Amino acid sequence: MQVREKLRILADAAKYDASCASSGGPKRDSLGTGGIGSTDKGMGICHAYTPDGRCVSLLKILLTNQCLYDCAYCINRRSSNVPRAKFTVDEIVQLTLDFYKRNYIEGLFLSSGIVKSHDETMEEMTRVAKSLREEHKFGGYIHLKLIAGASPELIAEAGRYADRVSVNVELPREDTLATLAPEKRADVIRGSMAKVTLGIEEGKEKNAPKFAPAGQSTQMIVGADGADDRDILEASAQLYSGYRLRRVYYSAFSPIPDSTARLPLKAAPLMREHRLYQADWMMRFYGFEAKEIVTGEDGLLDLAIDPKLAWALAHRDDFPIDVNTADRELLLRVPGLGVKSIDRILMARRHRNLGLDDVARLTRSLNKCRPFLIARDWRPLADVENLRAKLAPEPAQLDLFA
Ligand code: SF4
Known part of the structure; x- marks a missing residue:
């Protein structure tokens, strides 16, 4: 041959x-x-x-x-x-x-x-x-x-x-x-x-x-x-x-x-593979333990939203947290905040009390993290209706992995 x-x-x-x-x-x-x-x-x-x-x-x-x-x-x-x-x-x-x-x-x-x-x-x-x-x-x-x-x-x-x-x-x-x-x-x-x-x-x-x-x-x-x-x-x-x-x-x-x-x-579904990679990232970089990531009773990750957001929605009582005082471990649990954004926030807040505009400049997903954070000039409403629906990606984005 x-x-x-x-x-x-x-x-x-x-x-x-x-x-x-x-x-x-x-x-x-x-x-x-x-x-x-x-x-x-x-x-x-x-x-x-x-x-x-x-x-x-x-x-x-x-x-x-x-x-x-x-x-x-x-x-x-x-x-x-x-x-x-x-x-x-x-x-x-x-x-x-x-x-x-x-x-x-x-x-x-x-x-x-x-x-x-x-x-x-x-x-x-x-x-x-x-x-x-x-x-x-x-x-x-x-x-x-x-x-x-x-x-x-x-x-x-x-x-x-x-x-x-x-x-x-x-x-x-x-x-x-x-x-x-x-x-x-x-x-x-x-x-x-x-x-x-x-x-x-x-x-x-x-x-x-x-x-x-x-x-x-x-x-x-x-x-x-x-x-x-x-x-x-x-x-x-x-x-x-x-x-x-x-x-x-x-x-x-x-x-x-x-x-x-x-x-x-x-x-x-390829989306299941994708969600597992996101969950794996949470274990390796955000300090989550395997047993706490999956919040559903069926033992499966939610395919419609990313697992960090799913975890935060299932633990609404732990939020909002203050971006000016929360320690690194807590910030790592906020949806939309990654390691680099958090490092920037920690550096910036040494010099000033951060407002929402500062957070917007220091992160890439303000919409996602805003409902979970308190800043100098920002406090989210206690109970935002349909938060899950507001933060879930458009169905067209999900179709890519169906
Ligand atoms: S997965 Fe099993 S069957 Fe496939 S190549 Fe490896 S040993 Fe062989």
């Missing part, structure tokens, strides 16, 4: 993996080594390669879409009737270099189905990264998706050459993982994540060899099992604290051909 045809199949097969962003990688200086590339090209957000070669940041491919496993939610599962292909190590190395030199990409995202064994697959993936770094002095970004259960030596080697590594937890609940991916084991996945966490910590020590300097991430499929958003956020919170992950990525389930009756027939 021609490399071009392999690329068509294996780039398409990789598009289901959301855990691909190059932000957070420190500069890998290739200039002193006479190599090519640098990760220091701004916030390189990963976009999957399109087969016609247009406008890509990372070459996002699988080593192979052959797989020994039969995970029900996966298009590449053993029983799936899709065309199969497999790259050689040299083919991936050459493609990466060619695309890089043509300025199509800033780096490589490499994942794979499992062929022969965990270790043989992982070993081939690692050889790609090793060849790029050592033989070709490639300084661009590399994200390797680790095969859960691969040997510690191979994980260590992957971490040495990759900027970021990730192991997919796949599903938020361990019981449904056992049902939908019977060959996968949650303890094996978490064991591999723990090895990566340890490698990253050791890599930070003085004079230690670098290990995945852009950290570790993972991906969860949303809507393939019965997990609600509360389950998902609690699983994420445990992953962040237990394995110090940089990111958890959420991927809305979409039905795949010939799938089992155990899977839903309908795709999960």
Whole structure:
């Protein structure tokens, strides 16, 4: 099979993996080594390669879409009737270099189905990264998706050459993982994540060899099992604290051909994925705990409004708060106020008593935060009618994610 045809199949097969962003990688200086590339090209957000070669940041491919496993939610599962292909190590190395030199990409995202064994697959993936770094002095970004259960030596080697590594937890609940991916084991996945966490910590020590300097991430499929958003956020919170992950990525389930009756027939709404990302942000940057974010009794985030606004509306008694005296933690809970706006407010109020005009200049969403704030010349009405309706986005904006 021609490399071009392999690329068509294996780039398409990789598009289901959301855990691909190059932000957070420190500069890998290739200039002193006479190599090519640098990760220091701004916030390189990963976009999957399109087969016609247009406008890509990372070459996002699988080593192979052959797989020994039969995970029900996966298009590449053993029983799936899709065309199969497999790259050689040299083919991936050459493609990466060619695309890089043509300025199509800033780096490589490499994942794979499992062929022969965990270790043989992982070993081939690692050889790609090793060849790029050592033989070709490639300084661009590399994200390797680790095969859960691969040997510690191979994980260590992957971490040495990759900027970021990730192991997919796949599903938020361990019981449904056992049902939908019977060959996968949650303890094996978490064991591999723990090895990566340890490698990253050791890599930070003085004079230690670098290990995945852009950290570790993972991906969860949303809507393939019965997990609600509360389950998902609690699983994420445990992953962040237990394995110090940089990111958890959420991927809305979409039905795949010939799938089992155990899977839903309908795709999960993209808006659900979007709301989970917003909720995830609240945990990482606004000090919310997973268990308090979902306010509805059904355990699901409100699709019509963002979760910070939903939380504030469900806790109206905690508001309004005084923008001139409230501490940072409280301000972080105000809808429409982000970290940068709050830093500006804290700085500005050292010098003067802030009025609503000041808040308007220091923030980007005055309409959203105004009902929850007191300022020098502003106090919202105690009970604004239809506040939710007033602050919800237009239906047309929601349709974008339907
Ligand atoms: S192991 Fe990975 S590639 Fe193979 S079926 Fe499961 S999810 Fe798909």
